[in-house]
Amino acid sequence: MPFDFELRAGEDLPAGAFARLRAAGPVVWSEALAGWLVSGAAEVRIVLSDLARFTSAGTPVAEVFKGEGMLVNDTAMHHVIRAVWARHVSRPAMDARSADFARIAAAVLAAAQPGGGAPIDFMPLFRRMVLEVITLLFGVPQGDWPVIEHYAALSADTPALGYAEGSAAQRRHEAGKAAVYAMIDAQVAERRVRLARGEPPADLIARMVAAVGQNGITETVMRDNVFNFTLGAVDTTERWMGNALARLAANPADAAALRAEPARIEAYLDEVMRHDTVAQVIQRKVREGGATLGAQALAAGDSVYVLLGAASRDAAEHDAPDAFDAARPPRANFGFGFGFHYCLGLHIARAEVTALVAATLAAMPALELVACDLGPTWALLGPRRLVLRNHPAGANGRHAA
Ligand code: HEM
Helix, strand or coil, rough: CCCCCCCCCCCCCCCHHHHHHHCCCEEECCCCCCCEEEEEEHHHHHHHHCCCCCECCCCCCHHCCCCCCHCCCCCHHHHHHHHHHHHHHCCCHHHHHHHHHHHHHHHHHHHCHHHHCEEEECCHHHHHHHHHHHHHCCCHHHHHHHHHHHHHHHHCCCHHHHHCCCCCCCCCCHHHHHHHHHHHHHHHHHHHHHCCCCCCCCHHHHHHHHHHCCCCCCCCHHHHHHHHHHHCHHHHHHHHHHHHHHHHHHHHHHHHHHHHHHHHHHHHHHHHHCCCCEEEEEEECCCCCEEEEEEEEEECCCEEEEEHHHHHCCCCCCCCCCCCCCCCCCCCCCCCCCCCHHHCHHHHHHHHHHHHHHHHHCCCCCCCEEEEEEECCCECCCCCCEEEEEEECHHHHHHCC
């Protein structure tokens, strides 16, 4: 089946691609991607939870990480690693820091003077918010932000694309990654000094450093997972912010409803994630012995493209799945994956995106969309550039126009 992740003007993507997938079936072979496209919700659940038949090993992401990061670790050690952090990034843990998230969001926005009426590209503001949160939770100092930003720029869209072996892009990626590891090593050394002084672990890096030597956690496991966890936080979160605010800016009635009742922002964000799923695709490989999925026979070593966005619009689970419905009854979607590798940063992302959206709606009573550029691919769906403004004539003036 012809299928790719290029975003071409006028082609109604991704909805057009999802319609073709629905017609073709929940599991179909793509010549263009040389792999299986899995778009049915039931089949996606199987791929992401049946570790005996499907694995992250050998996928482009695993090749990029090439280490012991939890995202590409299908062994029992995966749970040991997650357990170090899980309690500290849980829903209650993030709720307890809601004032910090609100303070950061307000400061990020205030610097841009969003109420003034001038058009503002919000992507740098989203980046600032995400970096501030990394500083808050991981203790990475502001001076190290450029290292993270450089690496994020190099790795944008790799989940779908991977790198050709020996290519210049791969060499650049390796250099960027080495810089992040050097930054992590310096942070780890600093945490060790503090721990040796008897200070309790004050951030997420310190917690993993303190766990070295316990339950099989080695230096390598520690470094690779600090890398995995810190770097999971950047592009995806920014795109969720972008998708939400692009939609709100284009739908003043929705924006007004959330301004009046900010407690509804979270549910709105869930529907944004379902409809405009950021991580549209993740990958797996079929293990030795092959697998049967959706009546198709998958051979050992076959590539599997797990289409999270398509599965989040499965008509068997959501009425009128292609419609955006701000009042849709809550039901889980696949925006943060499913099963074994379900996103560990979900509550962090939710807390920061909620805070940023709430602060923007409050600061811009006549929020208006000026321009939204989704870039060349929908594999990681969301704006690369998002220009918004607060209409100078105010909300009423804007509505009358
Ligand atoms: C809107 C924001 C985000 C989206 C859409 C997102 C999406 C995802 C998805 C789809 C997976 C599953 C990948 C797979 O199964 O192959 C995942 C895993 C993961 N994410 Fe996120 N993520 C977001 C934010 C974050 C943040 C803020 C962090 C960290 C601060 C983070 C850290 C991780 C980690 C560590 C894993 C691997 C978990 C495991 O293997 O057990 N993510 N994420």
